[in-house]
Each structure stands twice: as C-alpha cells, then as structure tokens.
Amino acid sequence: xxxxxxxxxxxxxxxxxxxxxxxxxxxxxxxxxxxxxxxxxxxxxxxxxxxxxxxxxxxxxxxxxxxxxxxxxxxxxxxxxxxxxxxxxxxxxxxxxxxxxxxxxxxxxxxxxxxxxxxxxxxxxxxxxxxxxxxxxxxxxxxxxxxxxxxxxxxxxxxxxxxxxxxxxxxxxxxxxxxxxxxxxxxxxxxxxxxxxxxxxxxxxxxxxxxxxxxxxxxxxxxxxxxxxxxxxxxxxxxxxxxxxxxxxxxxxxxxxxxxxxxxxxxxxx
Numbered sequence: 001x002x003x004x005x006x007x008x009x010x011x012x013x014x015x016x017x018x019x020x021x022x023x024x025x026x027x028x029x030x031x032x033x034x035x036x037x038x039x040x041x042x043x044x045x046x047x048x049x050x051x052x053x054x055x056x057x058x059x060x061x062x063x064x065x066x067x068x069x070x071x072x073x074x075x076x077x078x079x080x081x082x083x084x085x086x087x088x089x090x091x092x093x094x095x096x097x098x099x100x101x102x103x104x105x106x107x108x109x110x111x112x113x114x115x116x117x118x119x120x121x122x123x124x125x126x127x128x129x130x131x132x133x134x135x136x137x138x139x140x141x142x143x144x145x146x147x148x149x150x151x152x153x154x155x156x157x158x159x160x161x162x163x164x165x166x167x168x169x170x171x172x173x174x175x176x177x178x179x180x181x182x183x184x185x186x187x188x189x190x191x192x193x194x195x196x197x198x199x200x201x202x203x204x205x206x207x208x209x210x211x212x213x214x215x216x217x218x219x220x221x222x223x224x225x226x227x228x229x230x231x232x233x234x235x236x237x238x239x240x241x242x243x244x245x246x247x248x249x250x251x252x253x254x255x256x257x258x259x260x261x262x263x264x265x266x267x268x269x270x
Contacts, residue, residue, distance in 0.1 A: 001254035004033040004261040005232040007214035011046035014218040029233035039064035051087035060090035068103035068111035089265040091119035092127025099132040126163035134170040189222035204245040213238045
C-alpha cells in the first residue's frame with residue numbers, strides 16, 4: 001500500500017533516540033509522504049529542519065492552542081518567514097482546546113485568528129485542532145472561510161485548498177457543516193478502538209475525496225499497539241480500520257487518502 005501520514009510530530013523528544021529508525025520503518029511500511037506539524041515556534045523550526053533531511057517529509061508551521069499565550073506579533077513574523085520555506089505546505093497546528101485550557105480562551109482565539117490570516121496571506125491550507133471547542137472553532141472558521149472562499153462554479157473554486165480538521169472529534173452531527181466549509185477530515189488511531197462507534201460512523205460517511213488518515217504520533221496509538229508510542233508506520237492500521245467501516249479494500253483507502261493529501265497540501269507523491 002502507498003500511504004500518507006497527514007499528521008505527525010517526529011521532532012518531539014519521544015523520537016530523540018531512534019528518529020532515523022522510525023522514519024526508515026515508515027518507508028518500509030509504504031509511507032510515501034509525512035506531514036510533520038509544528039506546535040510552537042521551536043517545533044515549527046524543527047519540522048522545517050526535518051524536511052531538509054528527508055525528501056518525503058513536509059512541514060506545517062504554527063502554534064497549538066496550548067501555547068497560544070506565547071503568540072505575539074514578533075512570533076507571527078517569525079512564522080511568516082518559516083512559511084516561505086519551499087517544503088512548508090500548511091499552517092498548523094492551530095485551533096482551540098477547551099479540554100485542557102492551557103492558554104486563556106481569549107488568547108487562544110486571537111492566536112487562531114491571526115494564524116488563519118497568515119494562512120490566507122500565504123495561500124496555504126490549515127491544520128486545525130478542535131477539542132471540546134467545536135462551536136467556537138466552527139464559528140471562527142465560518143467567518144474566515146466566508147471572507148475569501150470562492151463559491152462553487154466561480155473561476156478557481158476547484159483549486160482552492162482550505163484545510164483539515166485533524167483527528168476529528170466533532171461527531172457525525174457536525175460533519176455536514178465541516179464539509180460545507182470545504183474542510184477535509186483527518187481520521188487517526190482512535191478509529192481502531194472498540195468504543196469508537198461515533199468516529200467509525202464519521203469515517204464511513206465522509207466523502208472519499210475529503211478523507212485523510214494520520215497518526216498524530218507519538219500520540220493516539222492504534223490497536224494493536226495501543227499503550228505504546230505511535231509512529232508513522234502505524235498509519236496503515238488507521239487505513240485498514242477505515243476500510244472496514246466502508247466495506248472497501250485497504251489499498252483503496254490508502255491510495256485515495258494519499259491522493260487527497262497530495263492535492264490538499266500540494267505535495268508530489270511518486
């Protein structure tokens with residue numbers, strides 16, 4: 001199978017001792033592209049550095065809502081410079097997290113809106129984190145998308161790239177709204193868990209052309225490795241679980257999600 005891990009954090013310290021081996025296992029497992037996603041300025045820099053070392057790794061740069069309180073105009077200028085690097089293909093991981101609330105909610109929202117503006121300025125899609133904050137995330141995205149998104153049928157409408165709600169957790173009831181905004185849906189390891197019926201319902205309902213698979217490694221490890229560190233090679237378990245929900249061949253899901261990631265992020269896959 002040809003697979004793409006559309007959300008990884010290979011620069012995190014959990015991979016410090018064996019990063020090269022992890023990346024090698026991904027290649028052996030059929031992973032043809034990895035999007036390594038920044039969570040703060042330091043990890044965004046590290047994500048960009050990793051793209052220089054491996055031709056099939058690409059980067060997203062951004063500040064996670066946990067660190068939103070660190071976002072200043074000067075930091076945004078540094079992200080802007082990073083976003084000019086040729087293998088930076090998205091702005092992220094950005095959004096709102098009301099589950100942990102590690103930054104004040106007004107700071108989270110300001111950082112989210114500022115980074116969405118940066119994405120529009122650079123013409124890049126966004127990687128959105130939403131946890132226990134779906135109403136506010138979607139309200140912000142409605143305003144952002146409404147400010148620039150072309151209507152179906154307008155010149156250029158087919159080429160516009162909006163982004164992905166990564167590790168989607170908003171449930172089947174919000175799916176139509178998210179899709180109407182033009183976003184793709186990222187499905188991660190929890191789709192393999194026994195109690196993940198709602199997520200499997202989402203995985204079955206997403207139009208195939210809007211579906212992405214991801215690991216969010218080192219977190220959200222799928223069965224049968226749950227409880228251990230996650231890594232990009234395990235994205236095949238996500239693809240296989242999605243295939244079961246859709247009564248499709250795993251190869252069909254792997255190929256479709258690889259094409260979808262290439263289109264969304266503008267990356268070549270051999």
